[in-house]
Amino acid sequence: MVALYWVLVVAMLVGIVGAIVPGIPGTSLILAAIVIWGAVKGFSDITIALAVGVLVFLMSLGIDFLATYWGAKKAGASNWGQIGAFVGFVLGFLGFLPTLPIGGPLGPIIGIFFGPLVGAIVGEYLYRKDLMIAVKAGLGIVVGSIVGNLIQGVLAVIAVTVFIFTTFPTVMGG
Structure with a gap:
C-alpha cells in the first residue's frame, strides 16, 4: 500500500509540472491519482482531498480558457489569432514548425512553447494584414496562457498538498 501511495504522489508531482507545462497532463492526473487512492x-x-481535487480540476479548466481569452482580448487579438495559437501548439508539439528545425526530444518541448506564439502571429496576420498588430496579439495570447498556467500550477500544488496532508498520517501509521 505504501508503494502505491508513493507512486501516486510521484504521479501528482508530474501533474504539478503538467499544470504549468502544456502537453503534459496536469490537474486531471492529480485528480486521477486521488480517485485511484480513494478506490x-x-x-x-x-473526502476533503477529493473535493479539493475536483474543485482544482474544474477551476483549471476555466482558468485555461479565461486566461487565454483575457490575454487575447487585452492585446486586441481576434479569433484568428486564437485559432492560430491552437494550430501552432499542435504543429509545434508534433515538430512540424519550419521555424524550429530542432529534432530529438527537445523539438516537441520547444514547439509547445513557440508554436502558439508563431501560430497566433500567423493567424492574426492572415486576418489583419498588419505584422505589428499580429505580433502584439500573438504575445498577448502567449502571456495570457503563461499566466493561466502559473495559476494552474499554484492550484495543483494546493491539491497535492491537501492530499498529502490528509493522507500521509494514515499511510505512515500515525
Whole structure:
C-alpha cells in the first residue's frame, strides 16, 4: 500500500509540472491519482482531498480558457489569432514548425512553447494584414496562457498538498 501511495504522489508531482507545462497532463492526473487512492483505500478517507481535487480540476479548466481569452482580448487579438495559437501548439508539439528545425526530444518541448506564439502571429496576420498588430496579439495570447498556467500550477500544488496532508498520517501509521 505504501508503494502505491508513493507512486501516486510521484504521479501528482508530474501533474504539478503538467499544470504549468502544456502537453503534459496536469490537474486531471492529480485528480486521477486521488480517485485511484480513494478506490483502493475508501473514499471516506479522502473526502476533503477529493473535493479539493475536483474543485482544482474544474477551476483549471476555466482558468485555461479565461486566461487565454483575457490575454487575447487585452492585446486586441481576434479569433484568428486564437485559432492560430491552437494550430501552432499542435504543429509545434508534433515538430512540424519550419521555424524550429530542432529534432530529438527537445523539438516537441520547444514547439509547445513557440508554436502558439508563431501560430497566433500567423493567424492574426492572415486576418489583419498588419505584422505589428499580429505580433502584439500573438504575445498577448502567449502571456495570457503563461499566466493561466502559473495559476494552474499554484492550484495543483494546493491539491497535492491537501492530499498529502490528509493522507500521509494514515499511510505512515500515525
